[in-house]
Amino acid sequence: MTVQAGLDLLRPKGPPAFGAIPENCVLRFYQESDDERLVDLLVEAFPRWPAVDVPTPAIEYLQWKLHSAPNASRYHVVADLGSRIVACRFFVLQNVKFGDTMLAVRQGVDTSVHPAFQGRGLMTALTYPIPDRLRGFDADFSVRSGEEALERAVRYDERQNYYARVDVLRCNLDAAAPSRDSTPSAWSIRSAPMFDERIRPFMTEASAPFWLIVERTPEYLNWRFADARSGAFTIRIAEAEGRILGYLVFRASGGRGYIADLLALPGRDDVVVSLVGDALDQFRHSGVSSVECWAAQNHPYRQVLARHGFDEKRRTMQFYCQPIRVDDQMVEPFGSHDTVMHLVSGDTDLV
Secondary structure, three states: OOOOOOOOOOOOOOOOOOOOOOOOOEEEEOOHHHHHHHHHHHHHHOOOOOOOOOOOOHHHHHHHHOOOOOOHHHOOEEEEOOOOEEEEEEEEEEEEEEOOEEEEEEEEEEEEEOHHHOOOOHHHHHHOOOOHHHHOOOEEEEEOOOOHHHHHHHHOOOOOOEEEEEEEEEEEOOOOOOOOOOOOOOOEEEEEOOOOOOHHHHHHHHOOOOOEEEOOOHHHHHHHHOOHHHOOOEEEEEEEOOEEEEEEEEEEEOOEEEEEEEEEOOOOHHHHHHHHHHHHHHHHHHOOOEEEEEEOOOOOOHHHHHHOOEEEEEEEEEEEEEEOOOOHHHHHHHHOOOOOEEOOHHHOOOO
């Protein structure tokens, strides 16, 4: 079967047509030869792309993003007009724990249409029909972009949407007092170039308090944080006698600090205190004046973050979840304010 034959997206079905798809435009799955034309599209479609500081050329950042899992590249969709690509939809593949069940989810990223071809039905075509290849996931799981055409296309999707809110907290280092919390001699905090196999048993324990959390395997974490193409992240691991007690990943971009991920064993607020204080001390030494950290309203680390000066809510991010091949009941708690979830900026491509 050809690439095009495997993708039945030639014309959107179901929702209203907002314009005619260009006559010679072919919607198909991604091929590696698309990379240079995709960079041209993304630079034109977004005010800034990449949206974060990366030390490598844009095409290498794109290639990193397109390979979140060994099979990820076979799911991306592009609109090909021959000499140029005029629209695209990428997916980061993740396994996410919903209650006691691990679901295979796809997170849409960088969905875009070239400005010269907007209003012609391409966004609807990219987001509404689901060919068989894309039905191999249990759910869609993404941050709401606020982009009008994409929001409109999602609204016309007949599947139920469930929404969760995550606060973006800020610590003003100029106003917050330096941490007086020192790392007890019972454990140490060190930098690591990547995550090792110890993260698997750690994750089994650390994920227990959360109804929802993205699965953290060494392969996934190293793709996300240890690949230079994704940005300059620092991995700090708290450990005792060879056992991981917790970790924190941070970076600076655009003059601001970001705690991209923070996780500790259940009940180990003392480890969380040490990791956060350690990160803020390093930010102070690097000249960063403010730091952001994401946390849901009832996240167990909220009090620790407040103690360290994360007492300003800059904005609220909204995630949405759409079931694909699971019943609504499986994901329905996602929309409840009482659900305990671990959703951080490192779970997205926004940092």
